[in-house]
Amino acid sequence: MNITTKSKYAVRALVELARRNSDVPVPLIVLAEARGIPSQFLEQLFSALRRAGILQSFRGVYGGFSFNRPPDQITVLDIVEILDGPIEPAVCTSDDACDKRAICSVGDVWVQAKLSVEEVLSGVTIQELALRESSLDGASMYYI
Amino acid sequence: MNITTKSKYAVRALVELARRNSDVPVPLIVLAEARGIPSQFLEQLFSALRRAGILQSFRGVYGGFSFNRPPDQITVLDIVEILDGPIEPAVCTSDDACDKRAICSVGDVWVQAKLSVEEVLSGVTIQELALRESSLDGASMYYI
DNA sequence: TGTAATCCTGACTGAATAGGTGAGGTTTTG
DNA sequence: CAAAACCTCACCTATTCAGTCAGGATTACA
Numbered sequence: 400m401n402i403t404t405k406s407k408y409a410v411r412a413l414v415e416l417a418r419r420n421s422d423v424p425v426p427l428i429v430l431a432e433a434r435g436i437p438s439q440f441l442e443q444l445f446s447a448l449r450r451a452g453i454l455q456s457f458r459g460v461y462g463g464f465s466f467n468r469p470p471d472q473i474t475v476l477d478i479v480e481i482l483d484g485p486i487e488p489a490v491c492t493s494d495d496a497c498d499k500r501a502i503c504s505v506g507d508v509w510v511q512a513k514l515s516v517e518e519v520l521s522g523v524t525i526q527e528l529a530l531r532e533s534s535l536d537g538a539s540m541y542y543i
Numbered sequence: 544m545n546i547t548t549k550s551k552y553a554v555r556a557l558v559e560l561a562r563r564n565s566d567v568p569v570p571l572i573v574l575a576e577a578r579g580i581p582s583q584f585l586e587q588l589f590s591a592l593r594r595a596g597i598l599q600s601f602r603g604v605y606g607g608f609s610f611n612r613p614p615d616q617i618t619v620l621d622i623v624e625i626l627d628g629p630i631e632p633a634v635c636t637s638d639d640a641c642d643k644r645a646i647c648s649v650g651d652v653w654v655q656a657k658l659s660v661e662e663v664l665s666g667v668t669i670q671e672l673a674l675r676e677s678s679l680d681g682a683s684m685y686y687i
Numbered sequence: 688t689g690t691a692a693t694c695c696t697g698a699c700t701g702a703a704t705a706g707g708t709g710a711g712g713t714t715t716t717g
Numbered sequence: 718c719a720a721a722a723c724c725t726c727a728c729c730t731a732t733t734c735a736g737t738c739a740g741g742a743t744t745a746c747a
Contacts, residue, residue, distance in 0.1 A: 401545045401704090401705090402653070402656075403704090403705065403706080404705075404706065404707095405705090405706085407649075407653075410649055410652075411649055414649060424722095426721080426722065426723090427722080427723075428721095428722085437706085437707065437708085439707080439708065439709080440706070440707055440708085442723075442724075442725090443707090443724095443725090445723090446723085446724065446725080449723095456722095456723060456724090457714095457715085457722085457723080458713075458714040458715055458721090458722060458723045458724085459713095459714050459715025459716055459720095459721065459722060459723080460714095460715060460716040460717075460720065460721045460722065461715080461716070461721080461722085462714085462715070462716095462721070462722045462723060463722075463723085464723090475652050505551075505554055505555055505558060505672055505676075507675075508554075508619050508663070508664065508667050508672070509546070509551070511663045511667075512546075512660045512663045512664060515659040515660060515662070515663050516656045516659060516660055518659070519652070519655045519656045519659050520652065520656060523652050523655075528649055528652070531651075532649075545733090545734095547733090547734065547735080548734080548735065548736090549734090549735085568693095570692080570693065570694090571693080571694075572692095572693085581735085581736065581737085583736075583737065583738080584735070584736055584737085586694075586695075586696090587695095587696085587736090589694090590694085590695065590696075593694095593695095600693090600694060600695090601693085601694080601743095601744085602692090602693060602694045602695085602742075602743045602744055603691095603692065603693055603694080603742095603743050603744025603745060604691070604692045604693065604743095604744060604745040604746070605692080605693085605744080605745065605746095606692075606693045606694060606743085606744070606745090607693075607694085608694090688747100689746100689747090690745100690746090690747090691744100691745090691746090691747105692743100692744085692745085692746105693742100693743080693744080693745105694741105694742080694743075694744100695740100695741075695742070695743095696739100696740090696741080696742100697738105697739095697740095697741105698737105698738080698739085698740105699736105699737080699738075699739100700735100700736085700737075700738095701734100701735095701736095701737105702733105702734085702735090702736105703732105703733085703734075703735100704731105704732085704733075704734090705730100705731085705732075705733090706729100706730090706731090706732100707728105707729085707730090707731105708727105708728080708729075708730100709726105709727085709728075709729095710725105710726095710727085710728100711724100711725090711726095711727105712723100712724075712725080712726105713722100713723080713724070713725100714721100714722085714723075714724095715720100715721085715722080715723100716719100716720085716721085716722100717718100717719090717720090
């Protein structure tokens, strides 16, 4: 299972949501248009994130999404695992996928690759990405 | 592009070839059967590895494959890149895949993940894997 | 020369996954 | 009741995966 556009889109939309730092829910369509994401596709993703406890949703007029967990406690790995499932950069990394583990050291290589990806992705939060973007576009916050 | 069974099969077969340490070519069917790999599938993979300069092939009776480069100079990353293409654990990691790099710091995360996988896979050679296996199954070499 | 062993290659295929779209339903506000 | 928003399930098309098939080319040896 690869890391697909699901995670890519979701992370971008979450960063957008974090940057707005709104105390009222933000409608999904707003996030989708701001980042060029197909809105019906994003609906599926945000629905899954809500069920997973990452987001809160509010229906009806003035409805939308807001974080259910602070964005500095949401890692990119969290998002990837919810939307794309466990990371498996290669086969043979899950417990029972390979019946030859006892006599085959090759699998260790794929496991190491998996672990290193998890380490990178679990080391970055949505909050951090939002801050990085803020410092990128303008950096005016430091000079006003 | 994920890491597929192509790389998995190829690495296993190459480790088998390295362990035989034969000075005559080893027929592909022998390697395939030793490791439970569909032989016609492995043919495609070994063909590609030969074209890439990793293997030598010899046709006809007593033909087979042998290394064209010493197995301690063949990394797992070499094999993966030949058979599965450049590693892209996520989208947005190749140069022109994302048109928003200038304003989007999110891509950096995927690039870091890609680099960490490359680092792991380029740090392991076929020779090392062959030696690890030898020390695994029996370790009798130390006691006879 | 014939035959068996072996590599070589391109076409094909069934199943799964990726990346969405469509249609309609439910909830809330005014 | 209308509009805005979320919710959900079914569907769809293109691509990729993991091979299989069929046949050809080369070599060793009897």
